[in-house]
Amino acid sequence: MDRQELAGFLRSRRERISPADVGLPAGPRRRTPGLRREEVAQLAFISTEYYTRLEQARGPRPSREVLAGLARALRLPDAERDHLHHLAGAPPGPPAGPSREVRPSVLDLLRRLPHTAAIVLSATYEVIAWNELAAALLEDYSALSRQERNLVRRAFLAPPSRDRLLQDPLDAEAFARAAARRLRGAAARYPDDPEVATLVADLLSGSPEFARLWAAHDVRAEPTLRKTINHPLIGPITVNCDVLDITDRDQQVVIYTADPGSPAEEALRLLSVIGTQRMDVPG
Incomplete structure (x- = not known):
């Protein structure tokens, strides 16, 4: 030191x-x-x-x-x-498990996208950062536990009605394939991490579908370009989905945008105003 x-x-x-x-x-x-x-x-x-x-x-x-x-x-x-x-005499070694620390510049990027919903995913599909529009469009992740913020756990182990992202059958199928492939890669990169091992074990024991996908040993990337989100107040919103890799942190920034002039763009503008507040109308 x-x-x-x-x-x-x-x-x-x-x-x-x-x-x-x-x-x-x-x-x-x-x-x-x-x-x-x-x-x-x-x-x-x-x-x-x-x-x-x-x-x-x-x-x-x-x-x-x-x-x-x-x-x-x-x-x-x-x-x-x-x-x-x-x-300090403590040289940085390889991470024992997936990083959950998001770079300040990435957090700044999320805040600078007021008309775009964006989240940051860890290597195990845990939502570790989000902006206000993502909370309004997808979920108020601040109100959830770490386990509930894990999208792959929710996709395979929670009722489908809980996740707005997975209510379209085609979207759910594509996400399931992509999640199993990415998680298999993460398990290989972090073989000694107990959280990764527990997540995989829970999915294998609780989901026959995940077990089938896991047994395929597939790690190929399969991008999803569009998603339909069934918002409880506004209804179906079809958005573009782009993924930016943060290689050094083994994280992904997922960005949801709407085509200019589309109904989805109007829906995102409305959500940016109302945020996560409820729009209950008294009877």
Whole structure:
């Protein structure tokens, strides 16, 4: 662990971030640029005293959990995150399981798409980020548990009526094939991850359809270009579906858009206004 270099690196990264970058008020009395130490500590979920000792080259070696919190708080890109680990004497190794940490730039992208519904999927089809329109169009994922946010678990183990994405039989069949193929690849990439093993075991024991697809050992990609979503208030909405791979995180950004001038475009505009609120009309 290089305490002096680590201290200088943390200080330089802290000073380059403005409060607005992380959703904090600027305040009237900031004598130095960037964030205060206590703000970084708060964002990283560590004590201010501990973070101060790190910046003063007096702190103990931080754990990997602390390093992950600091990288998130300081909005470090991948190369700087790896450098942080090396300075702390804990070189980054291969991930034991699928990453659930979404890059800040990807989160910013979701927020900058006000007329487009977008979600981020982990390697195991867990929805790990979404924007407001996706919550209105698909589901308010903030109200669900991690298990309920897993789309492959819901596709094979939950009643079909629960998932707006899978109410069209053709869409459901295509998703089932794609999900089984992607999950088989994830199981090969993360053979020691208990969550992946549990997910596969639950699907094999609970779904004959998944067991049949799993037995085919198929890993070929099969893109889905359009989906029909049966919204409970607006009705069927047919949207374009594009998938962007984030290879270094083993994640996917799924983007739902409508053709210009189509009824689906009008439906998305309406959803962007009403959000996730209910439109119950008193009798």
